[in-house]
Amino acid sequence: xxxxxxxxxxxxxxxxxxxIITIALIIVVxxxxxxxxxxxxMSNLLQGLLVPICYYSILAVSLNLTVGILGxxxxxxxxxxxxxxxxxxxxxxxxxxILPNVFLRFTLxxxxxxxxxxxxxxxxxxxxxxxxxDYLAIVTLAFGEIIKxxxxxxxxxxxxxxxxxxxxxxxxxxxxxxxxxxxKGAQGISGTPQNTSFTIAVLLLIITYLLIxxxxxxxxxxxxxxxxxxxxxxxxxxxxITKFKLLAFSISAAMAGVAGxxxxxxxxxxxxxxxxxxxxxxxxxxxxVVLGGMGNIRGSIIAAAVLTLLPEYLRFMQDYRMxxxxxxxxxxxxxxxxxxxxxxxxxxxxxxxxxxxSNKTKxxx
Amino acid sequence: xxxxxxxxxxxxxxxxxxxxxxxYTMVYGIAKMLNFAHGxxxxxxxxxxxxxxxxxxxxxxxxxxxxxxxxxxxxxTIERIAYKPLRKASxxxxxxxAIGVSYLLQNIALLIFGAxxxxxxxxxxxxxxxxAGGRLTISSETLITIPACIMIxxxxxxxxxxxxxxxxMLAVSEDKDAAVLMGVNVNKTIAITFAIxxxxxxxxxxxxxxxxxxxxxxxxxxxxxKAFVAAVFGGIGSIPxxxxxxxxxxxxxxxxxxxxxSQLADAIVFIILxxxxxxxxxxxxxxxxxxxx
Numbered sequence: 001x002x003x004x005x006x007x008x009x010x011x012x013x014x015x016x017x018x019x020i021i022t023i024a025l026i027i028v029v030x031x032x033x034x035x036x037x038x039x040x041x042m043s044n045l046l047q048g049l050l051v052p053i054c055y056y057s058i059l060a061v062s063l064n065l066t067v068g069i070l071g072x073x074x075x076x077x078x079x080x081x082x083x084x085x086x087x088x089x090x091x092x093x094x095x096x097x098i099l100p101n102v103f104l105r106f107t108l109x110x111x112x113x114x115x116x117x118x119x120x121x122x123x124x125x126x127x128x129x130x131x132x133x134d135y136l137a138i139v140t141l142a143f144g145e146i147i148k149x150x151x152x153x154x155x156x157x158x159x160x161x162x163x164x165x166x167x168x169x170x171x172x173x174x175x176x177x178x179x180x181x182x183x184k185g186a187q188g189i190s191g192t193p194q195n196t197s198f199t200i201a202v203l204l205l206i207i208t209y210l211l212i213x214x215x216x217x218x219x220x221x222x223x224x225x226x227x228x229x230x231x232x233x234x235x236x237x238x239x240x241i242t243k244f245k246l247l248a249f250s251i252s253a254a255m256a257g258v259a260g261x262x263x264x265x266x267x268x269x270x271x272x273x274x275x276x277x278x279x280x281x282x283x284x285x286x287x288x289v290v291l292g293g294m295g296n297i298r299g300s301i302i303a304a305a306v307l308t309l310l311p312e313y314l315r316f317m318q319d320y321r322m323x324x325x326x327x328x329x330x331x332x333x334x335x336x337x338x339x340x341x342x343x344x345x346x347x348x349x350x351x352x353x354x355x356x357x358s359n360k361t362k363x364x365x
Numbered sequence: 366x367x368x369x370x371x372x373x374x375x376x377x378x379x380x381x382x383x384x385x386x387x388x389y390t391m392v393y394g395i396a397k398m399l400n401f402a403h404g405x406x407x408x409x410x411x412x413x414x415x416x417x418x419x420x421x422x423x424x425x426x427x428x429x430x431x432x433x434x435x436x437x438x439x440x441x442t443i444e445r446i447a448y449k450p451l452r453k454a455s456x457x458x459x460x461x462x463a464i465g466v467s468y469l470l471q472n473i474a475l476l477i478f479g480a481x482x483x484x485x486x487x488x489x490x491x492x493x494x495x496x497a498g499g500r501l502t503i504s505s506e507t508l509i510t511i512p513a514c515i516m517i518x519x520x521x522x523x524x525x526x527x528x529x530x531x532x533x534m535l536a537v538s539e540d541k542d543a544a545v546l547m548g549v550n551v552n553k554t555i556a557i558t559f560a561i562x563x564x565x566x567x568x569x570x571x572x573x574x575x576x577x578x579x580x581x582x583x584x585x586x587x588x589x590x591k592a593f594v595a596a597v598f599g600g601i602g603s604i605p606x607x608x609x610x611x612x613x614x615x616x617x618x619x620x621x622x623x624x625x626x627s628q629l630a631d632a633i634v635f636i637i638l639x640x641x642x643x644x645x646x647x648x649x650x651x652x653x654x655x656x657x658x
Contacts, residue, residue, distance in 0.1 A: 067457070073457065073460075127639060127642070127643055130642075130643055130646045131642060131643075131646050132646075134393075134399060134597065134601060135597060135601075135642055135646060135647065135648070137399075138593065138594060138597045138638070138642075139638070139639055139642055141590070142594070142635035142636075142638050142639055143635075143639070145631060145632065145635050146632045146635050146636060149628065149629055149631055149632035149635075150629070150632060152628060153626065153628045153629060167626075279590065280586075283401075283464055286460075286461070287461055287464065290457055290458065290460075290461045291461070294457070319475075319476055320476070322468065322472045322475075323469065323472040323473065323476065325468065326465050326466075326468035326469035326472055327465075327469060329461070329462075329464070329465035329468065330447055330462055330465035330466060330469065333451065333458055333461055333462040333465060334447070334450050334451060334462070336458070337451055337454035337455070337458045338450040338451060338454070339453055340450070341450075
């Protein structure tokens with residue numbers, strides 16, 4: 001990491017400095033976490049949240065590309081995560097005996113998860129080209145729900161003759177004696193090798209960050225932002241809207257797929273329930289993006305981390321914790337966007353504390 | 366015969382979706398926001414009726430009326446506290462606030478009523494109608510739901526076309542700034558819209574939970590999402606569109622459940638939605654907006 005840091009210091013433009021700050025921040029937090037784990041200060045509960053924070057951050061960063069940079073509202077991000085999780089886990093389980101090298105297998109699983117999610121993203125992108133605003137939002141939501149529903153009725157088995165598919169039950173797969181059922185409908189995939197570790201998750205987060213951040217500051221990124229700011233004007237200066245919209249959508253989906261692979265290799269049994277892959281999850285990721293600041297990649301990571309930890313720190317309030325969470329959410333939104341609050345923040349003596357928040361508000365406008 | 370009975374069941378469920386979708390579509394047309402908490406108002410309405418009927422033993426009709434009043438006040442309060450401060454903010458900020466309100470309502474209900482499923486007693490006490498020598502049975506809930514939906518549609522259309530407030534609503538949805546210049550009180554109009562939408566949600570909750578009697582703190586969210594789909598289906602912002610979208614959605618869902626697969630019923634609804642929107646991007650009755658540079 002130091003090497004990349006030094007190389008880019010020579011160019012010394014604003015975006016590279018921003019990149020260095022964010023990556024340094026992630027590494028510092030990572031090192032602190034490792035020290036806390038090795039000295040035994042960090043509780044098991046908190047340790048269990050480290051990987052989720054990473055995949056939620058990846059999800060938030062990738063959704064930010066669609067919502068913040070491309071400017072299209074997507075409510076189906078959990079659907080891409082779902083595809084990534086299932087194809088990744090499916091691959092790992094099929095090749096568990098053939099590919100004993102964990103590193104190679106997990107890398108391939110991540111690539112496969114990302115590719116299948118990207119493919120689906122491109123498919124939805126076709127719909128995106130005709131729709132906009134709330135119509136697009138509802139189509140992405142619908143896609144997410146369809147994926148979840150279809151996976152819940154799908155049965156796939158593997159034996160010496162190859163793959164068997166069914167939409168009824170495990171018996172109708174007609175497996176030979178040496179066969180095994182891999183995907184069991186609503187029971188999902190169980191016994192996926194747990195290859196995810198905090199180090200890998202942080203590494204993937206950094207890769208995602210660099211990828212999205214470099215995309216934004218590239219020629220393609222500026223074209224995507226031009227489409228967001230004024231589609232017709234962008235078209236008239238010769239920007240290929242179809243190409244760039246599809247590009248943004250597929251990359252965003254691919255990254256969500258990576259987060260899905262991380263998710264599926266972090267738990268022992270993977271099922272598609274409304275709780276983990278439903279529209280509520282998509283909305284949750286959207287909350288990270290909006291609270292972190294649209295188009296602000298670092299903000300997305302911070303918001304994802306804070307909002308994942310918040311319910312755990314509110315645990316002492318027991319039954320009231322989700323209630324408090326909801327109230328905090330509403331108050332934060334009003335505080336961040338209400339005109340009266342914004343002026344108050346600017347004129348108040350303690351404005352330094354809120355400078356971070358008001359920066360975000362400016363970006364939003 | 367079974368096809369006809371499924372069809373009637375579908376129209377009945379669709380009528381409930383239409384009533385909920387009306388609330389979505391009116392709020393969207395006038396305040397230009399997606400009120401994600403609308404489904405949870407339905408759930409609260411259900412709990413109000415449940416508490417009054419099962420715990421206090423009050424007459425169903427009074428319970429429904431009380432629920433309508435309660436939800437109307439609730440809807441106006443939510444608008445005043447959570448949405449009004451954000452009137453000039455970006456639509457996404459308002460959307461997230463609405464999600465916050467939705468979580469809040471769900472958790473309040475969870476704290477008061479607990480996590481266990483409550484069994485809702487039907488508010489309709491009429492006997493079921495038997496036709497064609499007992500081969501076709503129409504439940505009493507269906508007999509009430511379909512006429513109720515038609516009556517609401519007619520009343521709402523007359524209200525919007527004829528009354529001063531209704532025309533004010535049309536003006537605000539057309540152009541907010543111009544409406545202010547014409548002397549329309551925008552804040553009052555938006556508050557009334559929320560009141561009507563929430564009252565309709567209470568009516569829908571009485572009809573829906575009578576037919577599908579399980580009540581938990583999250584049982585409003587899926588019908589809410591489906592009604593949102595119905596509103597988009599018909600063209601969001603259009604009142605007849607919400608009606609058509611809702612009924613189509615209900616019929617597709619029930620027929621899909623009966624003839625194709627009960628697990629895939631929701632997926633079928635969503636696939637048809639996507640096809641309709643790809644062919645006609647602003648919904649069945651949606652207005653096509655011309656874009657200007």
